[in-house]
Amino acid sequence: MRRVEHVMGFPVSLRVDDEDFPAAAADGLFAWLREVDARFSPFREDSEVCRLDRGELDPDRLSPHLTEVLGLGERYRTATGGAFDVRLPGRRLDPCAVVKGWSVQKGAELLRAAGARRFCLNAGGDVVAAGGPWRVGVRHPEHAGRLCAVVPLTDGAVATSARYARGDHILDGRTGRPSTGLLSLTVTAPTLTEADAVATAAFALGADGVPWAAALPGCELFAVTADRRVLRTPGFPADGSGQVAA
Incomplete structure (x- = not known):
């Protein structure tokens, strides 16, 4: 099975190599991602995130999923000393940096529960x-x-x-300014929840994010600094030289 849909502002492609995989399970995956978009989008005025941001919801009575997402955001805010923050000063609540990996990982768990054994789920790269x-x-x-x-x-x-x-879209929450110490940073981890959040949090930290991410259990990384140096952990499972030329 191969299927592509545009959800949450980017293409999501699914490939499942199990011949007996039910098409309805793929329908369930994309329905879940559309539900996530409706609930967590900072661009939809009726989303739970926007309603919370406007003070229309009791912070102690949120949906379990939003509570989980905000908990992840707080975890990485604390771990980075505020460089990563879903509540940047002067800006709307925006948990997208947590929601993407978290929701797609849960989608992968739906696939496994439906019997998928060999699959690749690509969400905007x-x-x-x-x-x-x-x-x-x-x-x-x-x-x-x-x-x-x-x-x-x-x-x-x-x-x-x-x-x-997207240009300089990742901000350092400590300064409110774009983080420009790195050109790119790639993280491998057991789950996309971890890989996506760690990649964004480390990028927000700039050059300091490389040793920070490298010290996290289960994470390996490949980074290109603003001056075009390649930094990689010994366990990063990459084929090729990893050389980046100006």
Whole structure:
């Protein structure tokens, strides 16, 4: 089965190699992602996130999913000393940096519960996969048609935070200014919840985010600094030289 839909502002592609996988399970996956978009989008005035931000909801009586997401945001805010924050000063509540990986990981769990054994779920370039080997390309931060490395992925996830697609959109919550110490940072982890949040949080920390992320259990990383140096942990499972030329 192969299927692509545009959800949460980016393409989500699903490939399942199990011949007996039910099509209804894929319907359930995309229905879940649409539900997430409706509930957590900071751009939909009727979403639970926007209603909370406007003070229309009791913070002690939120849905279990929003409570979980805000808990993840607080976890990474504390771990980064405020560099990563879903509540940046002067801005609306925006948990998107947590929601994407969290929701897609839960989608992968829905696939497994439906019997999928070999699948690849790609959400805007962040990937969770099972039953590999799969090969995930890491895009060159300055040349769209080139790769820095290729990650062999069996069961796990890989996520990248970078400046090449959306410019300086990741802010350092301590200063409110764009974080510009890195061009891109890719993280592998057991789940996309971890990989996506750690990649964004580390990017917000700038150059300090590389040793911070490298010290986290289960995380390996590949980073390109603003001065085009390549930094990688010894366990980063990449094929290729990892060289980045100016």
